[in-house]
Amino acid sequence: MQLKTLCSTCSLRELCLPVGLNPEEITQLDAVVRQSRRIKRGEYLFRAGEAFTSLFAIRIGFFKTVIASQDGRDQVTGFSMSGELIGLDGISSGLHTCDAVALEDSEVCELPFDRMEDLTQEIPSLQTHFYRLMSREIVRDQGVMLLLGNxxxxxxxxxxxxxxxxxxxxxxxxxxxxxxxxxxxxxxxxxxxxxxxxxxxxxxxxxxxxxxxxxxxxxxxxxxxxxxxxxxxxxxxx
Amino acid sequence: MQLKTLCSTCSLRELCLPVGLNPEEITQLDAVVRQSRRIKRGEYLFRAGEAFTSLFAIRIGFFKTVIASQDGRDQVTGFSMSGELIGLDGISSGLHTCDAVALEDSEVCELPFDRMEDLTQEIPSLQTHFYRLMSREIVRDQGVMLLLGNxxxxxxxxxxxxxxxxxxxxxxxxxxxxxxxxxxxxxxxxxxxxxxxxxxxxxxxxxxxxxxxxxxxxxxxxxxxxxxxxxxxxxxxx
DNA sequence: CGAGACGTTGAATGCTTTCAACTGATGTGG
DNA sequence: CCACATCAGTTGAAAGCATTCAACGTCTCG
Structure with a gap:
């Protein structure tokens, strides 16, 4: 039997979602995180168009996210490594807007978003952290825009x-x-x-x-x- | 004396933050929104590096947001019009990361972010809406990335x-x-x-x-x- | 009215792409 | 376990697209 992965004992807790939470809050977070899931190299974590239900925190491994356009042109919008969260783009419409593909054998923690929403209601500091996280993603994207434009x-x-x-x-x-x-x-x-x-x-x-x-x-x-x-x-x- | 602008009577309430809120919740939102502020064409709403304290909803007018780089190169990262929110990038670090400049005489509603955080704690549907809003910004930026890259x-x-x-x-x-x-x-x-x-x-x-x-x-x-x-x-x- | 900002257009330049050939790595099946 | 097919990567040469430089026209605003 595989042990459930816990944020409280995870080596990434200083980098990942638990940043800034106290031990008690981390325990609450543990209750929300599903048993971690293995994704082999080349496999999809999710695909554009699929229903969005969860965010994923990367425990081990490396992912790319890809926007596909109708005419076959597609673009890698980011590379994600351990401690980073993917799937934020899906919140907007309830559908994933990109594919997430493992570039090496990986392991992710699934965070059901409805439960995350409840938890951020209960733990203000987690809500704050979550806003910061999404904002950071916006800032990151704007950095890429600068790179691509200039x-x-x-x-x-x-x-x-x-x-x-x-x-x-x-x-x-x-x-x-x-x-x-x-x-x-x-x-x-x-x-x-x-x-x-x-x-x-x-x-x-x-x-x-x-x-x-x-x-x-x-x-x-x-x-x-x-x-x-x-x-x-x-x-x-x- | 200028009347305070209220979300409840604002013509943009179907487009702006109040989307999906019930009348009572909109009233709570009204209590948070500061009296609207006029920005003349060419004036800055905020500048990169300034402390972030508020988001701004555009009531009337048109803005550009600009990232400046050290060597003088800068890039417009977006154009915003009425009903849209600007300043989301500042949440991440507590500092604005871009300049916001009015491209015509404009009027904005100031939303002190600490009060917004409190309010999203009180009104779950507002929290949900806010997450969606930020996610939409991420999706939008990725669309721009596709444009710039392909x-x-x-x-x-x-x-x-x-x-x-x-x-x-x-x-x-x-x-x-x-x-x-x-x-x-x-x-x-x-x-x-x-x-x-x-x-x-x-x-x-x-x-x-x-x-x-x-x-x-x-x-x-x-x-x-x-x-x-x-x-x-x-x-x-x- | 004049100065400066904004916009248009042409010609030359230059950076990236495209096309192509080749090499080396990977991995599958006989 | 090796042979072979496929994929990934490198490099060269030519082509293409956007940029740069420049000149000129026009609009705006003090």
Missing amino acids: MKSEERIAAFLLNLSQRLQKRGFAATDFILRMSREEIGSYLGLKLETVSRNLSKFHQSGLIAVDHKHIRINDIQKLKDMVSGCSHQAH | MKSEERIAAFLLNLSQRLQKRGFAATDFILRMSREEIGSYLGLKLETVSRNLSKFHQSGLIAVDHKHIRINDIQKLKDMVSGCSHQAH
């Missing part, structure tokens, strides 16, 4: 690597040495570039010594220079 | 005009005949294009008979064709 390909790639680096570091991983979980094409889709442009820029960075690229393995040699490249942009760590 | 200049302009048209219609204005409140440069900034590109595309649409452009006055002649141009995109009316 930046050259080189700057986009730099911003992307930097953002990844910072988020990994926050989770206790190395900031300058990591594995990309997504393909060049997925990076390109997220950054509004073609996969060849992503590849070319990574090669260029590699040749200049800024980073070392070996397939999906990235090592950042000069993180300051990377920061300088995106200097002007009010780039927000997620 | 669409050609021509399609962006078409999507922009269509979106404007639909929002105006919802407010009882003509869908095919309206005045642009923003400059070509502001349109371009929002769409990730230069002002010349915006101008060229409008001229092209004009010459093809799709629309009629006379300075800021736009008439849409073939709205279906405009829709076809953005066909593929999961474009959301705001």
